[in-house]
Amino acid sequence: MGSMIELKNITKMYDMGGAEQVHALQDVSVTIQKNEYVAIMGPSGSGKSTLMNIIGCLDTPTSGQYIFNGVNVSEMSDNELARVRNREIGFVFQTFNLLARSDALHNVELPLIYAGAPAAERRKRAQETLQHVQLGDRAHHKPNELSGGQRQRVAIARALVTRPSIILADEPTGNLDSKTGEEIMILFQELHVQGNTIILVTHEPDIAEHAHRIIRIRDGKVASDEKNSTIQAYTAAKAS
Amino acid sequence: MYFLTELKEGLAISFRAIRANKMRSVLTTLGIVIGIVSVTLMATAIEGVNRAFDKSAKAFGTDVLYVQKFPWVDSDDWATIRNRRDLKISYASQIERRATLSDAVAPVMGTRRPVIYLSNRIDDGFVTGTTSEYLSAAGVTIEDGRFFNAEESNGGRPVCAIGATVSETLFPREDPIGKVIRVAGHPFTVIGVFEKQGGLFGSFTSDTRVYVPLLAFQNFFGGRRDVTIQVKVADITKMEDAKIELEGIMRSVRNIVPGKANDFNINAQEILTQTFAPISLVIASIGLFITGLSLFVGGIGIMNIMFVSVTERTKEIGIRKAIGAPRRTILLQFLVESAALCLIGGFIGLAISYPLSLIVDQFLPTSMPLSIVFISILISLVVGVVSGFLPAYRAARMDPVEALRYE
Numbered sequence: 001m002g003s004m005i006e007l008k009n010i011t012k013m014y015d016m017g018g019a020e021q022v023h024a025l026q027d028v029s030v031t032i033q034k035n036e037y038v039a040i041m042g043p044s045g046s047g048k049s050t051l052m053n054i055i056g057c058l059d060t061p062t063s064g065q066y067i068f069n070g071v072n073v074s075e076m077s078d079n080e081l082a083r084v085r086n087r088e089i090g091f092v093f094q095t096f097n098l099l100a101r102s103d104a105l106h107n108v109e110l111p112l113i114y115a116g117a118p119a120a121e122r123r124k125r126a127q128e129t130l131q132h133v134q135l136g137d138r139a140h141h142k143p144n145e146l147s148g149g150q151r152q153r154v155a156i157a158r159a160l161v162t163r164p165s166i167i168l169a170d171e172p173t174g175n176l177d178s179k180t181g182e183e184i185m186i187l188f189q190e191l192h193v194q195g196n197t198i199i200l201v202t203h204e205p206d207i208a209e210h211a212h213r214i215i216r217i218r219d220g221k222v223a224s225d226e227k228n229s230t231i232q233a234y235t236a237a238k239a240s
Numbered sequence: 241m242y243f244l245t246e247l248k249e250g251l252a253i254s255f256r257a258i259r260a261n262k263m264r265s266v267l268t269t270l271g272i273v274i275g276i277v278s279v280t281l282m283a284t285a286i287e288g289v290n291r292a293f294d295k296s297a298k299a300f301g302t303d304v305l306y307v308q309k310f311p312w313v314d315s316d317d318w319a320t321i322r323n324r325r326d327l328k329i330s331y332a333s334q335i336e337r338r339a340t341l342s343d344a345v346a347p348v349m350g351t352r353r354p355v356i357y358l359s360n361r362i363d364d365g366f367v368t369g370t371t372s373e374y375l376s377a378a379g380v381t382i383e384d385g386r387f388f389n390a391e392e393s394n395g396g397r398p399v400c401a402i403g404a405t406v407s408e409t410l411f412p413r414e415d416p417i418g419k420v421i422r423v424a425g426h427p428f429t430v431i432g433v434f435e436k437q438g439g440l441f442g443s444f445t446s447d448t449r450v451y452v453p454l455l456a457f458q459n460f461f462g463g464r465r466d467v468t469i470q471v472k473v474a475d476i477t478k479m480e481d482a483k484i485e486l487e488g489i490m491r492s493v494r495n496i497v498p499g500k501a502n503d504f505n506i507n508a509q510e511i512l513t514q515t516f517a518p519i520s521l522v523i524a525s526i527g528l529f530i531t532g533l534s535l536f537v538g539g540i541g542i543m544n545i546m547f548v549s550v551t552e553r554t555k556e557i558g559i560r561k562a563i564g565a566p567r568r569t570i571l572l573q574f575l576v577e578s579a580a581l582c583l584i585g586g587f588i589g590l591a592i593s594y595p596l597s598l599i600v601d602q603f604l605p606t607s608m609p610l611s612i613v614f615i616s617i618l619i620s621l622v623v624g625v626v627s628g629f630l631p632a633y634r635a636a637r638m639d640p641v642e643a644l645r646y647e
Binding site for chain 2: 053056058059078079082083085086087091093097098099101102110111113114115116119158162
């Protein structure tokens with residue numbers, strides 16, 4: 001069986017007007033297996049956001065190949081990418097990015113609407129997923145009636161509801177206080193144990209510590225890619 | 241199935257968006273409301289004019305042929321027509337004897353004389369001389385009293401039947417039956433009043449006329465005049481045949497040799513309708529075009545506000561795209577919103593213009609055509625889709641990364 005994510009010599013360039021070009025990513029090659037828990041780290045401007053956008057199929061590389069679940073997505077059309085995002089990728093954003101005018105249940109249902117699931121099934125799965133993140137009783141609250149942590153849980157439920165191949169979290173604790181942030185990180189931990197593949201983009205070492213593997217990006221290149229030894233001990237301790 | 245779900249979702253989003261921006265939605269919709277009101281009222285007015293025309297044309301009788309010296313509609317060789325021989329009263333009896341497809345034949349003569357009853361007078365009244373056959377030949381109805389009978393007609397008795405307008409003028413507060421009026425000084429006893437015909441051609445209807453027996457007419461006002469012979473066709477489905485038959489009789493009566501053109505015309509209501517139809521179409525087209533402009537302006541308003549809406553909701557578009565909304569879904573969402581705005585405008589417009597059409601009805605008998613109700617709903621929908629398309633297309637083409645970054 002091949003890898004889940006295979007980035008081969010990915011380069012992304014932006015035109016800055018005129019002849020000037022910026023290399024956001026330069027020759028990046030990364031492979032991620034199913035059920036890995038990976039943190040992508042780097043200071044702002046390092047290219048980690050660009051990398052995340054490419055992994056999340058929000059953007060396509062200027063050159064290089066991106067094989068996702070054995071399929072080359074680097075040359076897909078807009079609509080094909082939308083389909084991949086809908087079925088295979090669950091996004092969790094720093095600013096939650098929930099629809100303000102819709103209640104929690106509807107927010108979670110949304111990806112299923114785009115997937116074309118029948119109404120009854122949508123409702124059922126959305127409700128179940130909300131329960132999964134301990135928000136079953138908040139289904140009909142609008143985002144502004146929920147706390148930051150609860151909003152992020154709704155966003156995680158939305159990411160999980162289509163049972164995607166990967167969960168892509170971009171600074172998921174960036175807008176939360178440390179206690180709530182810790183709770184969210186425990187939730188990710190649980191999701192990982194349940195078999196989900198998680199990719200975490202962050203610049204905070206504390207947060208990255210939760211991942212089993214840490215990829216550091218600097219100046220658009222992979223600076224280091226190593227197993228997180230501390231976590232192994234942590235999980236082992238927890239298991240025993 | 242999927243499309244329906246998308247449409248439902250699109251509708252739900254639109255109504256949330258419209259509710260969230262009440263004032264803006266109301267103002268934007270106002271353009272469409274005004275457009276729909278003006279278009280539907282214009283259509284109602286045009287309908288009124290057409291109805292008035294139809295009603296007027298009916299006064300000539302749909303099954304009546306008019307044998308006359310002059311055609312009703314302009315003819316190019318006016319000079320030859322002017323020099324035609326007058327028609328004679330005697331033709332009527334010949335037609336009556338020989339025609340197989342006709343019911344009633346009445347010769348008709350007219351002049352203008354003062355008509356007086358006590359202090360009420362009509363200076364230039366239309367006086368018509370005809371026979372008792374006229375009642376069936378002209379397709380008019382007596383409302384009060386009766387028309388003169390064959391005896392009175394043949395005897396040239398001084399009796400008359402008057403039109404509704406004449407009756408209103410001469411007898412504003414009296415029953416006219418049995419009263420004696422003076423036509424150019426000659427006394428005539430009123431024995432009947434016609435039902436009101438109304439319409440655009442006032443002087444051509446029975447409303448403004450005084451009908452007297454032909455013999456009396458000839459005695460008092462002179463008989464050397466042009467005659468119109470009105471022929472009622474027995475079977476309305478055989479109008480064409482009756483016309484051909486009548487033409488043959490007239491040619492033989494007038495001794496027109498084969499190969500020579502007719503020196504008379506057989507007119508029918510149909511001619512008027514045929515002449516009016518293209519004019520009415522031009523008026524309708526111009527009227528609807530001008531009012532359509534206001535609808536167009538309304539559409540531009542919708543487009544403008546949809547651009548604002550798309551820009552405002554860039555972030556939302558980004559979120560939707562990130563979680564997998566394809567372009568088509570985003571496009572549809574904004575199209576539905578703009579169509580919904582316009583449809584609401586259309587319905588409000590109809591709700592306003594319907595009572596207004598009832599007011600128009602007071603002056604020009606009309607009613608809002610049912611077809612225009614459906615058409616204006618359809619137009620609102622089309623305006624919505626057309627003016628929403630560019631903004632929706634822009635939304636659908638947004639780059640999700642850029643859109644998500646938008647604050």
